[in-house]
Amino acid sequence: MPIVQADPKRVESGIHFTLGNYALVEGAITAGCDFFGGYPITPANEISEMMSKRLPQVGGKFMQGEDELCSIYACAGAALAGAKAMTATASAGFNYMQEGLGYCYTVEAPVVIANVQRCRGENYASQADVMQMRWGASGDYEAIVVCPASVQELYDYTIWAFNLAQEYRNPVIIMSETTIALMRERLDIPPAAQISLTNRRYTTLSPEEYMPFAAAPYGCPDAAPLGKGYHTIYSLNPHNEAGGIDWDPQEFDRLYRRITGKIRENSDRICRAERIMLDDAEYALVAYGSETRPAVEAAQMLREDGIKAGVLKLCNVWPVPERQIREAAREVRKLFAVEMNIGKYAGEIERVAGGICGVSRITKNLGLIHTPTEIYQAVKEDLK
Amino acid sequence: MSELKINPNRRFLRPEKLPHFFCSGCGCGQVLNYFCQALDALDMTPEEMLTIGGVGCTARIPIYLKSDTFHGVHGRTLAWATGVKLVRPELPVVIFAGDGDLASIGGNHFIHAARRNLDVTVIMVNNLNFAMTGGQVAPTTPEGAHTMTTPYGSAEPRFDICKLAEAAGATHVERWTTSRPVQCVAAIKRALSHKGFSLIEIVSQCPTHFGRYALGSGDPQKLVQWIKDYTYTEAEGAKMTPEEREGKLLCAQFVNTERPVYEGTNEVL
Numbered sequence: 001m002p003i004v005q006a007d008p009k010r011v012e013s014g015i016h017f018t019l020g021n022y023a024l025v026e027g028a029i030t031a032g033c034d035f036f037g038g039y040p041i042t043p044a045n046e047i048s049e050m051m052s053k054r055l056p057q058v059g060g061k062f063m064q065g066e067d068e069l070c071s072i073y074a075c076a077g078a079a080l081a082g083a084k085a086m087t088a089t090a091s092a093g094f095n096y097m098q099e100g101l102g103y104c105y106t107v108e109a110p111v112v113i114a115n116v117q118r119c120r121g122e123n124y125a126s127q128a129d130v131m132q133m134r135w136g137a138s139g140d141y142e143a144i145v146v147c148p149a150s151v152q153e154l155y156d157y158t159i160w161a162f163n164l165a166q167e168y169r170n171p172v173i174i175m176s177e178t179t180i181a182l183m184r185e186r187l188d189i190p191p192a193a194q195i196s197l198t199n200r201r202y203t204t205l206s207p208e209e210y211m212p213f214a215a216a217p218y219g220c221p222d223a224a225p226l227g228k229g230y231h232t233i234y235s236l237n238p239h240n241e242a243g244g245i246d247w248d249p250q251e252f253d254r255l256y257r258r259i260t261g262k263i264r265e266n267s268d269r270i271c272r273a274e275r276i277m278l279d280d281a282e283y284a285l286v287a288y289g290s291e292t293r294p295a296v297e298a299a300q301m302l303r304e305d306g307i308k309a310g311v312l313k314l315c316n317v318w319p320v321p322e323r324q325i326r327e328a329a330r331e332v333r334k335l336f337a338v339e340m341n342i343g344k345y346a347g348e349i350e351r352v353a354g355g356i357c358g359v360s361r362i363t364k365n366l367g368l369i370h371t372p373t374e375i376y377q378a379v380k381e382d383l384k
Numbered sequence: 385m386s387e388l389k390i391n392p393n394r395r396f397l398r399p400e401k402l403p404h405f406f407c408s409g410c411g412c413g414q415v416l417n418y419f420c421q422a423l424d425a426l427d428m429t430p431e432e433m434l435t436i437g438g439v440g441c442t443a444r445i446p447i448y449l450k451s452d453t454f455h456g457v458h459g460r461t462l463a464w465a466t467g468v469k470l471v472r473p474e475l476p477v478v479i480f481a482g483d484g485d486l487a488s489i490g491g492n493h494f495i496h497a498a499r500r501n502l503d504v505t506v507i508m509v510n511n512l513n514f515a516m517t518g519g520q521v522a523p524t525t526p527e528g529a530h531t532m533t534t535p536y537g538s539a540e541p542r543f544d545i546c547k548l549a550e551a552a553g554a555t556h557v558e559r560w561t562t563s564r565p566v567q568c569v570a571a572i573k574r575a576l577s578h579k580g581f582s583l584i585e586i587v588s589q590c591p592t593h594f595g596r597y598a599l600g601s602g603d604p605q606k607l608v609q610w611i612k613d614y615t616y617t618e619a620e621g622a623k624m625t626p627e628e629r630e631g632k633l634l635c636a637q638f639v640n641t642e643r644p645v646y647e648g649t650n651e652v653l
Contacts, residue, residue: 035471070460073463078471081467226472227432236455237455
């Protein structure tokens with residue numbers, strides 16, 4: 001994939017004190033985002049508002065669709081037309097976007113979607129959509145979902161999300177949360193020279209030779225520009241390597257194995273997890289998003305009590321960082337799955353760690369982030 | 385021995401896709417033909433275009449064209465087009481939508497794209513029902529018509545999609561029928577040359593479903609005659625009484641104006 005340096009005109013290098021939603025916008029601008037389609041919804045509005053201001057400053061296009069469907073499909077259209085396209089929404093709005101997301105997976109349109117999770121129509125903290133982000137659309141596909149835990153990471157992970165989308169020609173979801181989206185924190189933006197970006201690869205073949213959906217078994221196809229004679233059909237229907245709608249079972253198999261395999265078989269290159277106080281730990285708290293913050297504090301409290309606890313911070317939840325979870329499971333006596341919902345991703349951790357070590361759940365579904373004390377007490381109670 | 389003649393407009397089609405999948409007597413093939421004639425007359429090529437189809441019979445028309453094509457999602461043709469036109473304003477975009485795709489599931493995108501004056505051509509093939517799914521009632525089905533989901537006759541009034549487009553702000557609106565091929569080609573030519581939102585509605589026959597269920601015949605010739613009787617031109621209308629015009633659709637150019645097209649906010653320095 002072509003790797004380029006970030007455009008200095010798009011990078012506001014320096015130290016900032018800013019809102020999480022604004023940090024995400026700056027990450028997108030740095031990453032080369034040149035199209036944004038949004039629809040008003042709290043707590044994602046600051047993303048649209050700042051995008052409407054920032055994009056025209058860098059030559060990009062902003063639009064507010066008539067609904068979420070327009071926004072996600074406008075992004076799909078813009079992405080297939082060559083743009084680095086993005087939309088932002090919050091849980092209820094993300095429901096509407098599943099249809100367009102399914103199209104993006106199938107035609108391999110690299111759209112970035114920020115989903116600022118909220119609770120059932122109210123702006124309370126939640127991680128209840130963690131499974132929807134993986135399984136929301138119909139059909140066979142693999143999702144990439146990154147989960148920042150701070151204002152700084154909202155900037156950093158947004159750049160990462162754009163790079164992943166371009167590299168794999170797959171939609172990438174930034175799983176944000178009310179907690180971090182509406183929080184103000186320090187943001188360090190490095191010089192543009194230190195930021196590298198991935199651009200999708202375009203074909204060098206002639207229209208006669210070009211096969212729009214041909215790629216290595218677990219690879220992603222090269223793109224072609226629109227309106228230049230490549231006459232490609234981007235259809236949601238099952239399609240063969242030439243792009244033709246094809247109902248042949250072997251063609252089904254080839255298409256879906258490749259669009260799922262390009263993520264699954266590259267999961268080691270995609271997945272990231274941070275090990276915090278884990279090297280000598282006997283117990284590991286596995287957390288993602290804003291829940292890693294109280295988890296780290298709880299681990300420190302446990303250590304003060306002589307319990308060697310650490311944190312495995314998942315930087316992305318999908319594809320599941322199985323290697324990192326499995327390694328942690330081998331090193332400790334027990335894993336604790338910490339999350340802000342009724343207990344969803346815990347099932348994935350149990351699946352991966354099953355037969356290696358025990359897994360206990362520390363879950364909370366009150367519209368409130370865990371306090372460090374709650375996690376600390378839950379571990380103490382479990383170990384009694 | 386007669387010489388085998390090949391339609392010169394076949395150069396616009398993907399040879400590997402033929403024969404097409406439309407039912408015998410369906411109007412979609414005619415509309416594809418009209419479109420190719422318009423391209424030929426304007427010296428345009430589909431290779432330099434994006435054509436879009438949603439879901440349905442009409443949505444399959446672009447599949448046969450040698451153009452870049454988006455296809456396969458119901459009702460979102462104009463949502464796709466909005467993103468494309470903001471990024472590539474110079475790229476011609478032509479949408480083929482059925483009445484179900486455009487007037488039913490895609491209705492909201494339709495009125496807003498017209499309001500914005502998005503620079504696209506929309507060719508709506510109105511076969512008066514949901515055909516690909518088996519002949520269910522559509523917002524364009526005449527009141528009282530029998531379809532697979534209105535066994536006792538439709539209890540809803542029908543949409544006049546041209547009036548809707550005009551009210552929403554479309555800058556070029558025409559309605560014709562498969563019984564008036566010359567007018568169809570001329571209208572598509574005007575639409576392709578128009579800067580702004582064009583809607584060309586073509587009332588078309590569906591022998592397999594609407595014809596058999598609502599009109600009691602699957603004979604395309606009889607159905608084209610029915611369409612001719614169901615519609616009237618301005619000249620024909622002048623000789624008709626208001627009672628004779630009642631319930632029938634006027635075929636005409638309703639709007640042809642200019643106003644700024646939607647391109648989003650330009651670069652701010």
